[in-house]
Amino acid sequence: MFKETILKEIDDIKARYPDPKSALLPTLYIAQREFGWLSHEAMHVVAQSLNLPEAMVRGTASFYTMFKHKPMGRHLIQLCTNVSCMILGAERLVDFLKNRYSLEPNITTTDRRFSLVIMECIGACDRGPAMLVNTDFHDSLTEERIEEILEKYK
Amino acid sequence: MCHSRKSGNPEKRNWIPHQVRNDRQKIIMEKILLKNIENPDSADINEYINVGGYKNLSKAFEYQPKDVIEEVKKSGLRGRGGAGFPTGMKWSFADADPKFPKYLVCNADEGEPGTFKDRPILEKNPHLLIEGLIISGYAIRAEYGYIYLRGEYPYAKEVLNRAIRQAYEKNYLGDNVLGKNIKFHLAVYQGAGAYICGEETALIESLEGKKGQPRIKPPFPVNVGAWGMPTIVNNVETLSNVPYIIEAGAVAYSQIGSKDCPGPKLYCISGCVEKPGVYELPMGISLRNIIYTHAGGIKDGKKLKAVIPGGISTSVLPADKIDCPMDFVSMPKHGSMLGSGAVIVMDESVCMVKVTYRALKFFEHESCGKCVPCREGTEWLRKILERIEQGMGREGDIELLSDVSETISGRTFCPLGDGAAGVVIGMLKHFRHEFEEHIKNAKCIFS
Numbered sequence: 001m002f003k004e005t006i007l008k009e010i011d012d013i014k015a016r017y018p019d020p021k022s023a024l025l026p027t028l029y030i031a032q033r034e035f036g037w038l039s040h041e042a043m044h045v046v047a048q049s050l051n052l053p054e055a056m057v058r059g060t061a062s063f064y065t066m067f068k069h070k071p072m073g074r075h076l077i078q079l080c081t082n083v084s085c086m087i088l089g090a091e092r093l094v095d096f097l098k099n100r101y102s103l104e105p106n107i108t109t110t111d112r113r114f115s116l117v118i119m120e121c122i123g124a125c126d127r128g129p130a131m132l133v134n135t136d137f138h139d140s141l142t143e144e145r146i147e148e149i150l151e152k153y154k
Numbered sequence: 155m156c157h158s159r160k161s162g163n164p165e166k167r168n169w170i171p172h173q174v175r176n177d178r179q180k181i182i183m184e185k186i187l188l189k190n191i192e193n194p195d196s197a198d199i200n201e202y203i204n205v206g207g208y209k210n211l212s213k214a215f216e217y218q219p220k221d222v223i224e225e226v227k228k229s230g231l232r233g234r235g236g237a238g239f240p241t242g243m244k245w246s247f248a249d250a251d252p253k254f255p256k257y258l259v260c261n262a263d264e265g266e267p268g269t270f271k272d273r274p275i276l277e278k279n280p281h282l283l284i285e286g287l288i289i290s291g292y293a294i295r296a297e298y299g300y301i302y303l304r305g306e307y308p309y310a311k312e313v314l315n316r317a318i319r320q321a322y323e324k325n326y327l328g329d330n331v332l333g334k335n336i337k338f339h340l341a342v343y344q345g346a347g348a349y350i351c352g353e354e355t356a357l358i359e360s361l362e363g364k365k366g367q368p369r370i371k372p373p374f375p376v377n378v379g380a381w382g383m384p385t386i387v388n389n390v391e392t393l394s395n396v397p398y399i400i401e402a403g404a405v406a407y408s409q410i411g412s413k414d415c416p417g418p419k420l421y422c423i424s425g426c427v428e429k430p431g432v433y434e435l436p437m438g439i440s441l442r443n444i445i446y447t448h449a450g451g452i453k454d455g456k457k458l459k460a461v462i463p464g465g466i467s468t469s470v471l472p473a474d475k476i477d478c479p480m481d482f483v484s485m486p487k488h489g490s491m492l493g494s495g496a497v498i499v500m501d502e503s504v505c506m507v508k509v510t511y512r513a514l515k516f517f518e519h520e521s522c523g524k525c526v527p528c529r530e531g532t533e534w535l536r537k538i539l540e541r542i543e544q545g546m547g548r549e550g551d552i553e554l555l556s557d558v559s560e561t562i563s564g565r566t567f568c569p570l571g572d573g574a575a576g577v578v579i580g581m582l583k584h585f586r587h588e589f590e591e592h593i594k595n596a597k598c599i600f601s
């Protein structure tokens with residue numbers, strides 16, 4: 001089960017909606033924050049704390065790409081390759097990440113430093129190619145800039 | 155050349171009047187939606203109040219809710235989320251439904267590739283949106299509002315949550331707003347990376363804690379929406395227009411931009427232009443004007459090849475078709491749609507097969523799987539496009555692309571499938587030769 005403080009956080013969320021089921025997405029985010037990813041155990045805890053069937057919790061969790069079903073590296077790189085970023089060279093950056101960091105889409109590096117996910121537009125199209133590292137936006141990316149930026153994420 | 159605001163006096167403004175000029179005149183317009191955003195503290199409530207913020211809320215409360223709806227109807231405001239539905243009319247449908255409680259939902263899912271227009275409002279002018287939400291909630295007599303925010307905007311979430319806290323502190327939100335015995339509560343709901351959740355019924359499902367799969371319509375959300383109750387779903391930009399409509403009045407508002415589709419519009423320009431970005435311009439400005447005058451023309455002196463005018467789901471336009479007024483009413487007559495106003499500009503070096511392939515990869519990934527034509531069709535289209543792009547296209551592939559697209563069109567649960575099919579149909583209409591050459595030469599002719 002979650003700690004008391006977290007149960008309180010979940011109760012506060014439930015109170016905002018006419019039906020407590022709405023707290024499912026927010027609670028999945030909380031579980032991901034606490035456990036790092038959504039293991040079966042984590043989803044079991046979510047189901048218990050919201051009094052929902054586990055099948056519903058897993059069904060919902062599996063629908064959304066931002067819920068992670070395996071452990072992630074310390075830093076999550078979310079790189080956009082949709083059309084605006086593609087036109088500005090995003091694919092080259094995918095190759096670069098592979099060659100420079102042995103980092104491929106949906107893979108975590110062996111030192112667990114980075115995980116990479118390819119994104120469908122992150123709303124930074126005017127300064128593409130763009131990526132999120134954890135919750136930080138980085139744009140106008142080139143090979144050199146990526147290397148420089150990733151230095152900061154150990 | 156920016157001049158000060160004279161409420162209710164449209165003559166004083168430098169906006170294009172009721173005709174669209176296709177010339178290259180630079181339009182200098184007083185900022186309504188992006189007002190004050192150069193101020194680094196623009197997201198703070200005090201800064202917003204300093205430039206006149208929340209005054210329109212008190213003004214709106216002097217009207218009856220029905221009169222606010224009438225004013226918005228009269229203004230001609232159309233929804234900025236993509237479909238361009240008249241906002242006041244939508245509100246009056248929810249108002250006419252006798253069921254209570256009613257809910258107001260702000261669509262901040264902004265998932266349409268190429269779109270980044272709601273982001274500056276969310277990150278830099280959140281109180282404009284909040285003021286718009288409170289006024290709109292008052293109009294439709296909703297006591298609860300929710301902002302459905304895409305998961306990919308973590309910074310906007312922080313800003314919004316802080317802004318909402320501030321609005322509660324100043325009594326703009328709560329059980330007794332401004333001591334007027336009006337109740338309005340607001341919360342942010344964070345999506346989790348599903349484009350389909352931008353579609354209003356999928357959004358509602360997601361808000362209810364479920365998978366984001368669209369519902370069959372009718373019933374429409376205005377009657378049976380969130381938790382089975384009458385629900386208004388409006389886009390961020392739509393709601394952010396509301397305070398100004400109250401301030402200037404419907405008549406003055408309707409003088410801005412196109413006659414059938416008035417108001418300020420946020421256009422987002424990306425791709426091969428000198429000055430990409432979000433531009434606030436009068437609705438109905440021509441695509442040519444946006445690209446050449448405001449966005450500085452094509453980058454590195456290259457030649458324009460094609461434009462996707464309203465986000466990836468709208469049909470491509472070739473370079474010689476850009477003299478079209480960018481509004482919801484005109485664009486369909488010119489072979490495309492305004493969509494989210496996301497203009498993606500492509501120069502002569504961009505491969506149209508590759509763009510189509512990448513677009514379909516997106517649709518395949520984002521298809522929710524509920525209905526067969528979309529789920530299977532987008533995968534088929536992607537596979538065919540992939541092999542053409544990789545030099546393995548076969549004779550008959552182009553006909554197959556058309557056939558699959560035509561089969562998807564009009565046969566899906568929601569417009570996602572139509573969008574995917576429309577992209578392929580539009581590309582084949584204008585750039586068929588590129589597909590043919592890829593197949594003939596057995597390689598991408600641009601690599």
Ligand SMILES: Cc1cc2nc3c(=O)[nH]c(=O)nc-3n(C[C@H](O)[C@H](O)[C@H](O)COP(=O)(O)O)c2cc1C
Nearest residue numbers: 233234235261263264265352353354388389392569
């Ligand atoms: C696949 C799909 C994705 C959509 N994504 C968005 C979106 O991200 N933001 C948005 O405001 N509307 C989006 N819409 C449109 C909404 O369904 C709805 O029309 C809109 O939120 C209504 O608000 P408006 O009247 O203010 O435009 C999408 C529609 C479809 C079919």
